[in-house]
Amino acid sequence: MPVSTTPSPLHAESLQDDPRIIEAKRLIAAAVSDHAAKIDSVSPPQAERGEHYQSIIADYTRDRGAPPIWPYFSSGMGNGPYVELADGSVKLDFIGGIGVHGCGHSHPDMVAASVDAALEDTVMQGNLQQNVPSVQMLSRLTTLACESGAALAHAILSTSGAMANENALKLAFHHAQPASRVIAFDNAFAGRSIAMAAVTDRPAYRDGIPTAINVDYLPFLDPHDPAGSTKRATDTLKKLLARNPKQYAAFWAEPIAGEGGYYPGSHDFFAALCRPLRAAGIPIIFDEIQSFSRTSRPFAFQHYGLDEFADIVTIGKITQVCATLYRKEFHPTAPIISQTFTGSTAAIRAGLKTLDLLESSGCFGDEGGNARRHQYFAAAMEKLAQKHEGLIGGPYGEGMMMVFTPGDGSLEQAKMLMGLLFDVGLLGFLCGAAPTRIRFLPPPTITTNAHIDTAIELLDQGLTQMKAKLS
Numbered sequence: 001m002p003v004s005t006t007p008s009p010l011h012a013e014s015l016q017d018d019p020r021i022i023e024a025k026r027l028i029a030a031a032v033s034d035h036a037a038k039i040d041s042v043s044p045p046q047a048e049r050g051e052h053y054q055s056i057i058a059d060y061t062r063d064r065g066a067p068p069i070w071p072y073f074s075s076g077m078g079n080g081p082y083v084e085l086a087d088g089s090v091k092l093d094f095i096g097g098i099g100v101h102g103c104g105h106s107h108p109d110m111v112a113a114s115v116d117a118a119l120e121d122t123v124m125q126g127n128l129q130q131n132v133p134s135v136q137m138l139s140r141l142t143t144l145a146c147e148s149g150a151a152l153a154h155a156i157l158s159t160s161g162a163m164a165n166e167n168a169l170k171l172a173f174h175h176a177q178p179a180s181r182v183i184a185f186d187n188a189f190a191g192r193s194i195a196m197a198a199v200t201d202r203p204a205y206r207d208g209i210p211t212a213i214n215v216d217y218l219p220f221l222d223p224h225d226p227a228g229s230t231k232r233a234t235d236t237l238k239k240l241l242a243r244n245p246k247q248y249a250a251f252w253a254e255p256i257a258g259e260g261g262y263y264p265g266s267h268d269f270f271a272a273l274c275r276p277l278r279a280a281g282i283p284i285i286f287d288e289i290q291s292f293s294r295t296s297r298p299f300a301f302q303h304y305g306l307d308e309f310a311d312i313v314t315i316g317k318i319t320q321v322c323a324t325l326y327r328k329e330f331h332p333t334a335p336i337i338s339q340t341f342t343g344s345t346a347a348i349r350a351g352l353k354t355l356d357l358l359e360s361s362g363c364f365g366d367e368g369g370n371a372r373r374h375q376y377f378a379a380a381m382e383k384l385a386q387k388h389e390g391l392i393g394g395p396y397g398e399g400m401m402m403v404f405t406p407g408d409g410s411l412e413q414a415k416m417l418m419g420l421l422f423d424v425g426l427l428g429f430l431c432g433a434a435p436t437r438i439r440f441l442p443p444p445t446i447t448t449n450a451h452i453d454t455a456i457e458l459l460d461q462g463l464t465q466m467k468a469k470l471s
């Protein structure tokens with residue numbers, strides 16, 4: 001008997017091909033699309049829902065022990081950059097949970113990914129129970145990361161950015177043992193675990209937390225003094241390397257300062273630091289948890305031409321599932337990394353779809369969507385700054401990491417404007433300290449200039465109200 005080369009279909013494949021499933025998916029997609037289409041502009045809360053919404057906020061405050069950061073409780077639906085809240089209001093969501101809604105709200109591909117995930121028997125994948133999309137995600141990420149010469153051959157998935165960074169530091173410490181210190185930048189933010197609280201340059205975020213790692217800080221690139229700040233950073237690095245020889249296990253850096261205020265890096269600034277770090281054999285970690293997908297290339301280290309220096313890279317947020325990518329030589333020789341959960345099946349499938357959409361929607365390239373939308377935003381902000389003198393300051397960030405300094409740069413004024421914007425229907429969030437800034441992370445795959453125009457109109461309204469309050 002000849003041996004057949006075609007395997008019989010898996011039951012999971014037969015399920016996908018079942019006409020009932022195909023029809024059910026078609027109906028779900030059509031229903032979501034019909035209802036989402038009605039969410040197409042900003043609108044105020046419904047008065048009749050006010051009491052119920054207040055009770056949601058009160059329940060949260062009681063159970064969480066503190067009020068929500070802002071009164072955002074979503075209905076679970078939206079359309080593009082618009083999101084419907086449970087009070088019936090519709091907001092232009094230009095923050096997206098800090099960069100998580102990369103395809104906007106209720107995107108058909110995201111809904112389809114979640115439906116497909118729901119048909120799989122595994123809710124959360126992990127080291128002992130991986131479905132095939134996990135493998136696809138690892139392969140997509142390493143391929144993207146190596147696109148222009150980086151040697152990031154391997155990857156590990158995880159469920160949070162903090163854990164991706166923990167895994168990154170573990171790999172670096174393991175590789176560089178017994179070195180134990182880390183170099184980071186002033187105003188760094190690495191996450192909320194005990195180790196990441198040590199790396200993060202916000203004393204309040206580690207109040208009462210024992211110091212897990214000794215970290216030394218370098219000044220970041222100053223947009224007003226690139227040459228001077230590069231010199232200050234390289235001089236500080238030189239001093240640290242001389243003071244603590246063989247003690248550094250990692251240089252940990254966000255290529256674009258995120259929580260620190262959305263200040264871009266540059267090739268020259270990073271190369272000036274990475275060369276001596278390389279010469280000293282100190283592993284270089286780029287944290288791209290916030291910057292991934294937002295510049296002219298998938299990774300900001302590629303955007304700045306730093307591929308040769310990338311030893312370990314972390315991503316999260318927009319990819320839904322987080323990951324630590326690393327060069328071959330960092331593969332651990334002891335079982336230092338393992339997790340019950342590496343990511344939910346829905347997150348992995350939605351992450352894969354997001355990567356597809358990022359690549360197919362023209363975000364990348366020197367003249368790609370991210371760069372063009374940034375220019376459009378910056379020009380509109382310059383115009384608005386003329387109208388509202390003294391209330392808008394640059395610089396305006398990089399790519400789809402957009403930002404401005406409101407008013408006098410104080411926390412009070414930034415918070416005031418953020419609240420006013422929330423009420424008029426535009427979602428942006430604080431970052432930085434001295435000055436405190438307001439950032440926007442619009443979805444790279446679907447944001448149009450028309451959406452930016454709407455954001456500018458709402459900002460205009462918010463600033464007019466701010467001016468009235470301040471006078």
Ligand SMILES: Cc1ncc(COP(=O)(O)O)c(C=O)c1O
Pocket residue numbers: 098160161162163165189190191192254258259287288289290316317
């Ligand atoms: C640069 C950077 N690293 C790490 C983290 C931590 O990620 P997560 O909140 O998913 O733990 C964040 C989150 O804002 C971040 O912006």
